Amino acid sequence: MQSRYVSLATRPQGMPTLENFSILERELPVLEEGQVLVQNLWMSVDPYMRGRMEGISTYIEPFQIGEPLEGGCVGEILKSTHPKFRSGDKVVSGMEGGWQSHYISNGKGLMTVDESAAPLSLFLGPLGMTGFTAYAGLQRYGQPKPGETVFVSGAAGAVGSMVCQIAGILDCRVVASAGSEEKIKWLLDDLKVDAAFNYREGESIGKELARCCPQGVDVYFDNVGGEHLQAALNQANNFARFVMCGMIEQYNLEESPAGPNNLINIVGKRLKISGFVILDESDLQAEFVRQMSQWLAQGRIHYKETILEGLESAPEAFLGLFQGRNIGKMLVKL
Numbered sequence: 001m002q003s004r005y006v007s008l009a010t011r012p013q014g015m016p017t018l019e020n021f022s023i024l025e026r027e028l029p030v031l032e033e034g035q036v037l038v039q040n041l042w043m044s045v046d047p048y049m050r051g052r053m054e055g056i057s058t059y060i061e062p063f064q065i066g067e068p069l070e071g072g073c074v075g076e077i078l079k080s081t082h083p084k085f086r087s088g089d090k091v092v093s094g095m096e097g098g099w100q101s102h103y104i105s106n107g108k109g110l111m112t113v114d115e116s117a118a119p120l121s122l123f124l125g126p127l128g129m130t131g132f133t134a135y136a137g138l139q140r141y142g143q144p145k146p147g148e149t150v151f152v153s154g155a156a157g158a159v160g161s162m163v164c165q166i167a168g169i170l171d172c173r174v175v176a177s178a179g180s181e182e183k184i185k186w187l188l189d190d191l192k193v194d195a196a197f198n199y200r201e202g203e204s205i206g207k208e209l210a211r212c213c214p215q216g217v218d219v220y221f222d223n224v225g226g227e228h229l230q231a232a233l234n235q236a237n238n239f240a241r242f243v244m245c246g247m248i249e250q251y252n253l254e255e256s257p258a259g260p261n262n263l264i265n266i267v268g269k270r271l272k273i274s275g276f277v278i279l280d281e282s283d284l285q286a287e288f289v290r291q292m293s294q295w296l297a298q299g300r301i302h303y304k305e306t307i308l309e310g311l312e313s314a315p316e317a318f319l320g321l322f323q324g325r326n327i328g329k330m331l332v333k334l
Contacts, residue, residue: 001028001037004099006314007070011055015252017321024066028104036110037079038091039102044072044124045317046158049252059277068098069314072129074113074120075103082107092117092123101313101334105295118296125329126162126303127292129278133245134178135160135288136281141243141274142219146171149213151232154223155196156183158329159245163221164191165301172219175212177205177228179324186327189300199228206231216240225249226274230260236269244275252322304328 002025008023033035049071052063063069075097077089084107085091091110097103113123125131137159144150150167154160155176164187167174176187176196187196195212199205209217209231216237217247223230232242242334250257266273295301306326314332321330 001102002026003028003100003102004311005098006311007067007069008053008063008065011065012050012252013054014254016050016053016315018315018319022066022323023312027030028102029090031079031081031104033081033276034078034083034106034170036077036082036085036091036105036107037102038075038093038097038105038110039078040073040075040097040100040334041090042074042121043099043311043314043333043334044128045129045314045321046129047207047246047248047251047321049318050322058296059279068100068103070095070098073097073099074123078102082091085110085112090120092128094129094131099332101309101311110323117293121307121329121331121333122296122303124331125158126296126301127289127306129246130158130329131292132281132285132288133195133278134159135292136278137218137243137245137276138163138166138221140281140284141276142167142221142241144170144172144219145298147173148218149173149175149215149237150219150221151175151177151209151217151235152221152223153177153199153228153232154246154248155187155193156180156327157223158326160221161187161191161303161328162221162301164193167219167221168192169295177208177215177224183327204231204233210234219243221245223248226257228270230262233260233262233265233271236265236271238269240269240271242271242273244273248322306330307333309333 012020055062152173156178174193176193177199182195197208220232221243223246226249304327
């Protein structure tokens with residue numbers, strides 16, 4: 001069996017380009033006892049992958065030149081010698097399946113999914129790591145209370161759009177930022193946030209946030225960093241909670257930016273700032289699946305998917321994350 005896969009050709013300096021990626025092919029070994037052969041159907045495209053391209057070990061190992069990039073995927077088992085899996089089963093892999101057409105697994109990290117319960121792509125979005133990141137981050141570290149104001153940056157993205165809706169379900173006032181009028185319209189009309197602003201237009205982010213949050217911010221869910229973080233520190237109420245999920249504004253910078261110049265607010269306002277990595281939150285997984293499945297069935301969660309087709313389109317899809325080309329979850333359909 002031949003498998004085609006996406007690999008790093010070179011490590012990017014600053015903003016990645018298509019030249020940093022290669023489409024390669026390799027022959028898979030013969031299936032051994034206790035293994036499965038999976039054909040991928042959907043692949044997840046996520047901003048955190050940028051950090052793994054640096055060649056530096058952090059909370060997760062870096063990608064290796066010439067090897068398949070790792071990422072979430074949903075596929076179908078073509079052959080199985082594993083007692084827990086059968087041919088025809090649909091399975092989701094949180095990371096190990098990689099950006100490849102086929103792969104062999106010993107079953108670790110694989111989970112069967114019921115395609116009659118939801119479209120397969122949703123197991124990479126609202127029912128997958130995206131939804132879980134939003135749920136665990138907001139519930140465990142944001143701890144929102146009814147009536148509080150929750151500010152979400154990068155709110156039209158995969159995680160941000162889920163945070164907005166979960167906060168709304170929890171009876172919070174939701175304020176969102178995004179980078180286009182199309183995204184603002186979706187947030188207001190479909191996701192029913194209470195206020196939203198386009199950070200690329202109008203006044204400064206600080207002034208826009210103050211306009212939208214006259215009573216201050218109680219919970220800030222940060223997907224962007226930079227000027228958004230500075231503005232949130234100024235607008236925060238006493239004892240506000242900051243949930244630090246990502247800082248996409250900084251992922252492609254070649255030099256470290258100057259930090260916010262208002263960190264003294266952390267002391268005076270007694271802020272609680274929590275960084276988190278979803279790999280540490282597995283104890284909430286079962287609770288999340290039950291709750292998100294119920295919300296989806298009730299029509300309380302809405303979603304959008306930005307879909308590119310074919311393995312070859314994966315690098316383009318990845319670059320699109322940093323160009324603001326996605327609304328909701330970015331996916332590649334194989």
